[in-house]
Amino acid sequence: MKREPQSGVLEIPQNLEPVPLDPQTPQKPAPSDSTSKVGSSQPNPESRPPKRAPAPPLEEDQPAPEAVLRPLGAADFTETPLSLRAPASPKATKLEELYEDDLPPLKKRRGPSGGYYLECFLREVLTNIRHNPMMSVASISTVLVLALILGFFILVIANLDSLAKELAGEMHIKVYMDSSFDPQKASAFKTSAYAIGHVAQVNFVPKDQAFARLRQRLNAKLDLSDLEGNPLPDAFEIPVDSPDFLEPVAHKLAQLPHVATVDYGREEAQKLLRLNQIIHWVGLVILAMLLASTLLIISNTIRLTVFARRKEIDIMQLVGAADWFIRWPFILEGVSQGMIGAALAATLIDVSYRIVVPQIYKSITFLPILQPNEILPQLNIGLIALGCLVGALGSLISVNRYLKA
């Protein structure tokens, strides 16, 4: 790549001499005046002395000792446009003009507003997504899949939870009367039962009715016709305010006259209560684990996208971008990807739940499934908020890693 040296070279520096002495061209005040506000409080290194005057390269004044040093026989650079006669050449004058009319750096400007930066950042995000759509697709689909799993799991837990509550709420006390009980006195029994307190209702079930119910339940599977008479006793069904009162109320009912046995499904009740709690806790634990893994996976995905751009981050730092200026576009990108992924997931869950629930109702009528409107709005909002949060955290963590490096 070397060129043949030739004479004429050495004139260049001499011609250069007048170049830097442009003290009469007023030095342009640092345009960073305006920008200094960005740095605000810190002792601003940008407030440099106004004397950015070009110190004439002093060595030019020296007698050139280079005559000795022309071993290359003076380069042939006549064709090379080394027009170093800066002030004399029209090009250089143009240059001076160029910067001179920058002189009035507008009026005193307020520091740039948040809107200014928001616009910068959003543009940045859009360029990034446009430039590397596959990365965005990867992040969004990761969030989508994880949010789907999470949402589905939440629905299952919530339904189990409500089922357990529902069942527990259906628990009631059954009081079987002895054979000496006179059905005429049922209302008297009711009054004394109500007197115990915490009793929601007292329903009299005469033995005929109980027998009919039994027959219906067994349907045709068992023939009851050869049974002589009705073996069932008269009974009362007594729901209480809360499963917690089953036991004390049952004890008091047992003291009433003509009561043969009191059945309040003691074990079943306790099992149900315990089941309810187990579902609660297991649900919470699994939920926490799912959340943690979601966060991990997503921040890993984002870390990959950030890793692919660590050179960019480097360059940004080199041109003097503050950390926050680099960080925000990444965070916004993470938030938007998290939001889009989660919103897609929420939509899918929402639609399919609304389709599936009526189907279940059709086939299993008594199953107390949560109605779509009871749970979906909260679930959707929660998922989307979570998506944003995870996206933001993921990018923050990964960008910080490269910023510190």
Next chain:
Amino acid sequence: MSANLELTPPSPSAEVEEPIIELHNISLIYPNGTRALNRVDLAIRRGEFVFLVGQTGSGKSSLMKLIYRENDPTMGLVYVEGQEISDMRRSQIPYLRRRVGVIFQDFRLLGHKTVFENVAYALQVTGASRSVIPRKVMKALTLVNLREKADRLPNQLSGGEQQRVAIARALINDPIILLADEPTGNLDPDSSWDIMQILSKVNARGTTILIATHNQQMVDVMQKRVIVMQRGEIVQDMQRGMYFTTEMRRDSLTLGGSSL
């Protein structure tokens, strides 16, 4: 070995003006144990145009990195405009880098941004107002003769053009110092001279320029101050220097050349 004291030619402004870049007894040892710089002293005055030459691994880039605070010296002090920068807080570094433009052999442009956006980014970073940005960017691009290519992407440009974009970006915040690490290392001779010409123009505006280079011809023609580095030390510092290979230096010394 550092000869910076004798270098300063007597001149009226010399006493008044403090060096714009000053390295005091700098040693730099990388975590892996490599000794990149060894007790380097250096002073560069405002408006100087300085070549930094030496073999690969002689510490040129390491020295430059100190000035824009990419490296922290293991020992010693670095002053830029009289301000000690090696104990500068992290949050201050961006402000330093707006005063110290840097260009590299590999240009380091943002690949998905157009020429215009690349240059504008360095302005946005400072919070420059929307109305100012296009005007300033176009001026900087005019300076490097790339006005018509403002909407191209870097990969649509030649190497020389990309380097000119990098220069425009480095100059957009009117730095007091422009560092160039092998700026012509990837370029053909014509483009290299274009770059040198632009750098000379920039220097004529008063910006101090420090160029690390292997381009012997360039150094010889420009007749500027040349600092020779070897194994992390400054071995020669000449006011109007030439590029010496090791053997050549021996010759020139015996000839009583200008090496100080």
